[in-house]
Amino acid sequence: FFKFAVSDESIAGFGRIDVLNYNRRNYDMVLAYLSQKERVQDDCRNDPLFRQIPVTSAKRHLSEIRKLPTGKSKNADKRYEDLVGQLLASLFYPQLDFAEEQSRTDSGALIRDLIFYNNRSMDFLQDIFTEYWSRQIVVEMKNVQSIEREHINQVNRYLVEQFGRFGVIVTRNSLPRAMFRSTIDLWAGQRKCIIALTDEDLAQMVDIFESRQRLPVEVMKRAFIEFTRACPA
Numbered sequence: 001f002f003k004f005a006v007s008d009e010s011i012a013g014f015g016r017i018d019v020l021n022y023n024r025r026n027y028d029m030v031l032a033y034l035s036q037k038e039r040v041q042d043d044c045r046n047d048p049l050f051r052q053i054p055v056t057s058a059k060r061h062l063s064e065i066r067k068l069p070t071g072k073s074k075n076a077d078k079r080y081e082d083l084v085g086q087l088l089a090s091l092f093y094p095q096l097d098f099a100e101e102q103s104r105t106d107s108g109a110l111i112r113d114l115i116f117y118n119n120r121s122m123d124f125l126q127d128i129f130t131e132y133w134s135r136q137i138v139v140e141m142k143n144v145q146s147i148e149r150e151h152i153n154q155v156n157r158y159l160v161e162q163f164g165r166f167g168v169i170v171t172r173n174s175l176p177r178a179m180f181r182s183t184i185d186l187w188a189g190q191r192k193c194i195i196a197l198t199d200e201d202l203a204q205m206v207d208i209f210e211s212r213q214r215l216p217v218e219v220m221k222r223a224f225i226e227f228t229r230a231c232p233a
Contacts, residue, residue, distance in 0.1 A: 052090040058209055064079075065080060065202065087202065092217050117136055122217070132192070134165065147169060147173075155167045168196070170197045184232075197220065
């Protein structure tokens with residue numbers, strides 16, 4: 001056990017017996033090393049925001065999301081952002097690692113984004129890295145009845161080199177036909193991909209999360225495939 005407490009530099013060129021003898025002669029130093037590592041072990045644990053919530057909590061989050069009115073009445077938009085942020089961090093894990101939540105101001109509006117690291121652990125994630133150079137994935141949350149052009153423009157302005165050219169809008173309902181057409185036009189002109197996830201998509205992800213038979217992130221993959229099929233050849 002104690003042989004692993006010695007650094008690689010200390011054991012370079014030595015065999016197993018040499019290492020064991022070293023540990024016996026320097027028992028106090030090795031013990032102090034282990035004690036120090038035990039004291040700082042909490043530093044190696046994930047932040048609570050990164051821990052998956054249990055299935056029952058995921059269902060409660062989804063239920064509350066469905067009951068929220070659209071818009072800003074009684075801070076419904078803030079509550080929506082909180083619930084969606086907590087839910088997606090768990091549903092996408094470990095295929096996407098939750099990196100941070102941040103706020104920004106765009107055209108006078110305060111916008112909260114979720115940022116996920118793209119670890120390229122599945123074909124879909126590798127595809128968006130290769131095609132759109134998305135090292136990180138930006139998820140913007142919109143508690144609105146219907147997505148408008150300005151919402152799409154807000155995401156578009158954020159898709160810069162740091163994040164690549166792939167973004168996600170989480171909103172209550174499917175994009176209106178004209179707005180979906182707008183995302184296709186954006187792809188045709190700038191080769192940027194913006195997809196939408198709705199309440200129904202969140203519900204399907206929670207169902208998958210409960211069954212453990214597939215991956216919730218595959219719902220995002222399906223939206224990406226549908227978008228790609230609609231793009232001009």
